[in-house]
Amino acid sequence: MRTLTLLLFVSFFSFISCSESVLSDVDISDPGTLKVKVKIQQNEDLDKEIQVFIRDKNNKPVDLLTGQVIVNNTRTRFERAQVNALGTRGYIYVPKSSEQEFEITIFWNSNESFSFDINEDNGFSGFFRNYAYGINNDGNTEFYSKSYNLKPSPFYEDKIDVQIKIPY
Numbered sequence: 001m002r003t004l005t006l007l008l009f010v011s012f013f014s015f016i017s018c019s020e021s022v023l024s025d026v027d028i029s030d031p032g033t034l035k036v037k038v039k040i041q042q043n044e045d046l047d048k049e050i051q052v053f054i055r056d057k058n059n060k061p062v063d064l065l066t067g068q069v070i071v072n073n074t075r076t077r078f079e080r081a082q083v084n085a086l087g088t089r090g091y092i093y094v095p096k097s098s099e100q101e102f103e104i105t106i107f108w109n110s111n112e113s114f115s116f117d118i119n120e121d122n123g124f125s126g127f128f129r130n131y132a133y134g135i136n137n138d139g140n141t142e143f144y145s146k147s148y149n150l151k152p153s154p155f156y157e158d159k160i161d162v163q164i165k166i167p168y
Contacts, residue, residue: 021060042166044141053090
Protein backbone atom coordinates (compact mmCIF):
# COMPACT_ATOMS: atom_id res chain seq x y z
CA MET A 1 0.00 0.00 0.00
CA ARG A 2 2.86 2.36 0.85
CA THR A 3 4.49 1.72 -2.49
CA LEU A 4 1.26 2.49 -4.33
CA THR A 5 0.78 5.72 -2.34
CA LEU A 6 4.35 6.77 -3.05
CA LEU A 7 3.98 5.95 -6.74
CA LEU A 8 0.76 8.00 -6.96
CA PHE A 9 2.41 10.92 -5.17
CA VAL A 10 5.42 10.90 -7.51
CA SER A 11 3.15 10.66 -10.57
CA PHE A 12 1.00 13.56 -9.37
CA PHE A 13 4.06 15.70 -8.56
CA SER A 14 5.56 14.98 -11.99
CA PHE A 15 2.31 15.97 -13.68
CA ILE A 16 2.03 19.21 -11.71
CA SER A 17 5.68 20.20 -12.19
CA CYS A 18 5.49 19.70 -15.98
CA SER A 19 2.25 21.60 -16.46
CA GLU A 20 2.13 24.84 -18.38
CA SER A 21 1.90 28.21 -16.73
CA VAL A 22 -1.44 29.97 -16.35
CA LEU A 23 0.15 32.64 -18.56
CA SER A 24 -0.32 30.20 -21.47
CA ASP A 25 -4.06 30.95 -21.28
CA VAL A 26 -3.91 34.75 -21.46
CA ASP A 27 -2.76 37.44 -23.85
CA ILE A 28 0.54 38.74 -22.41
CA SER A 29 0.63 42.52 -21.99
CA ASP A 30 3.66 42.81 -19.70
CA PRO A 31 6.79 41.05 -21.03
CA GLY A 32 8.40 41.62 -17.64
CA THR A 33 6.42 38.61 -16.38
CA LEU A 34 8.34 36.31 -18.76
CA LYS A 35 11.74 34.74 -18.13
CA VAL A 36 13.56 34.02 -21.39
CA LYS A 37 16.43 31.58 -21.79
CA VAL A 38 18.08 30.69 -25.09
CA LYS A 39 20.07 27.48 -25.23
CA ILE A 40 22.38 26.79 -28.12
CA GLN A 41 22.89 23.06 -28.10
CA GLN A 42 24.89 20.55 -30.08
CA ASN A 43 25.48 16.94 -29.12
CA GLU A 44 28.24 14.46 -29.92
CA ASP A 45 26.29 13.34 -33.02
CA LEU A 46 26.43 16.98 -34.20
CA ASP A 47 22.65 17.39 -33.89
CA LYS A 48 21.91 21.08 -33.27
CA GLU A 49 19.06 23.10 -31.78
CA ILE A 50 18.34 26.65 -30.84
CA GLN A 51 16.01 26.31 -27.85
CA VAL A 52 14.02 29.33 -26.66
CA PHE A 53 12.48 28.67 -23.28
CA ILE A 54 9.85 31.09 -21.98
CA ARG A 55 8.87 30.63 -18.34
CA ASP A 56 6.80 32.41 -15.71
CA LYS A 57 8.12 33.52 -12.30
CA ASN A 58 7.61 29.94 -11.03
CA ASN A 59 9.63 28.51 -13.95
CA LYS A 60 6.59 26.89 -15.56
CA PRO A 61 6.66 26.78 -19.38
CA VAL A 62 4.65 29.43 -21.22
CA ASP A 63 3.11 28.59 -24.60
CA LEU A 64 2.35 32.07 -25.92
CA LEU A 65 -1.39 32.26 -26.62
CA THR A 66 -1.27 34.99 -29.28
CA GLY A 67 2.49 35.29 -29.56
CA GLN A 68 5.18 33.42 -31.39
CA VAL A 69 8.93 32.92 -31.59
CA ILE A 70 10.69 33.42 -34.90
CA VAL A 71 14.28 32.33 -35.54
CA ASN A 72 15.94 33.37 -38.82
CA ASN A 73 12.55 34.16 -40.37
CA THR A 74 11.12 30.75 -39.40
CA ARG A 75 8.22 30.41 -36.98
CA THR A 76 9.09 27.83 -34.33
CA ARG A 77 6.77 25.36 -32.65
CA PHE A 78 6.25 24.86 -28.92
CA GLU A 79 7.56 21.32 -28.46
CA ARG A 80 10.00 19.16 -26.55
CA ALA A 81 13.70 19.83 -27.09
CA GLN A 82 15.73 16.84 -28.28
CA VAL A 83 19.39 17.90 -27.98
CA ASN A 84 20.95 17.91 -24.47
CA ALA A 85 17.62 18.95 -22.92
CA LEU A 86 15.81 15.92 -21.52
CA GLY A 87 12.63 16.79 -23.39
CA THR A 88 12.12 20.23 -21.88
CA ARG A 89 9.33 22.17 -23.63
CA GLY A 90 10.07 25.38 -25.46
CA TYR A 91 10.29 26.93 -28.90
CA ILE A 92 12.70 24.79 -30.91
CA TYR A 93 14.61 25.68 -34.08
CA VAL A 94 16.83 23.20 -35.92
CA PRO A 95 19.44 25.21 -37.84
CA LYS A 96 20.63 24.41 -41.31
CA SER A 97 24.22 23.15 -41.48
CA SER A 98 25.54 26.51 -42.69
CA GLU A 99 23.74 28.68 -40.11
CA GLN A 100 26.03 30.18 -37.47
CA GLU A 101 24.16 33.40 -36.62
CA PHE A 102 20.61 33.69 -35.35
CA GLU A 103 18.10 36.50 -35.30
CA ILE A 104 15.42 35.74 -32.73
CA THR A 105 12.14 37.63 -32.41
CA ILE A 106 9.78 36.97 -29.54
CA PHE A 107 6.20 38.20 -29.94
CA TRP A 108 4.65 38.04 -26.46
CA ASN A 109 1.30 38.93 -28.07
CA SER A 110 0.16 39.54 -31.63
CA ASN A 111 1.42 43.15 -31.75
CA GLU A 112 4.47 43.54 -29.51
CA SER A 113 7.87 41.94 -29.96
CA PHE A 114 11.56 42.11 -29.15
CA SER A 115 14.35 41.03 -31.50
CA PHE A 116 17.94 40.15 -30.72
CA ASP A 117 20.87 38.42 -32.36
CA ILE A 118 22.99 35.49 -31.26
CA ASN A 119 26.32 35.73 -33.05
CA GLU A 120 30.06 36.17 -32.62
CA ASP A 121 29.63 39.81 -31.55
CA ASN A 122 27.75 38.77 -28.41
CA GLY A 123 29.46 35.53 -27.43
CA PHE A 124 28.56 32.73 -29.85
CA SER A 125 31.44 31.77 -32.12
CA GLY A 126 29.54 29.09 -34.04
CA PHE A 127 28.78 25.39 -34.00
CA PHE A 128 31.43 22.72 -33.92
CA ARG A 129 31.88 21.15 -37.35
CA ASN A 130 34.31 18.26 -37.00
CA TYR A 131 33.45 15.63 -34.41
CA ALA A 132 36.85 13.91 -34.49
CA TYR A 133 38.50 16.89 -32.79
CA GLY A 134 35.98 16.88 -29.91
CA ILE A 135 37.03 13.51 -28.51
CA ASN A 136 39.54 13.38 -25.67
CA ASN A 137 42.10 10.62 -25.03
CA ASP A 138 39.52 8.58 -23.08
CA GLY A 139 37.18 8.49 -26.08
CA ASN A 140 34.69 10.86 -24.42
CA THR A 141 33.32 13.98 -26.05
CA GLU A 142 34.48 17.24 -24.50
CA PHE A 143 32.01 20.12 -24.43
CA TYR A 144 32.45 23.87 -24.48
CA SER A 145 29.92 25.53 -22.16
CA LYS A 146 29.28 29.21 -21.66
CA SER A 147 26.54 31.27 -20.01
CA TYR A 148 25.91 34.99 -20.30
CA ASN A 149 23.08 37.56 -20.28
CA LEU A 150 21.89 39.80 -23.06
CA LYS A 151 20.82 43.18 -21.71
CA PRO A 152 18.74 45.26 -21.91
CA SER A 153 15.53 43.42 -22.71
CA PRO A 154 11.86 43.93 -21.83
CA PHE A 155 11.74 40.55 -20.08
CA TYR A 156 12.05 39.53 -16.42
CA GLU A 157 15.04 41.18 -14.70
CA ASP A 158 15.74 43.09 -17.93
CA LYS A 159 17.73 40.18 -19.39
CA ILE A 160 17.79 37.16 -21.64
CA ASP A 161 19.84 34.22 -20.34
CA VAL A 162 21.98 32.55 -23.00
CA GLN A 163 23.61 29.15 -22.50
CA ILE A 164 25.87 27.42 -25.00
CA LYS A 165 26.83 23.74 -24.91
CA ILE A 166 28.67 22.39 -27.93
CA PRO A 167 31.43 19.80 -28.41
CA TYR A 168 34.90 21.12 -29.15
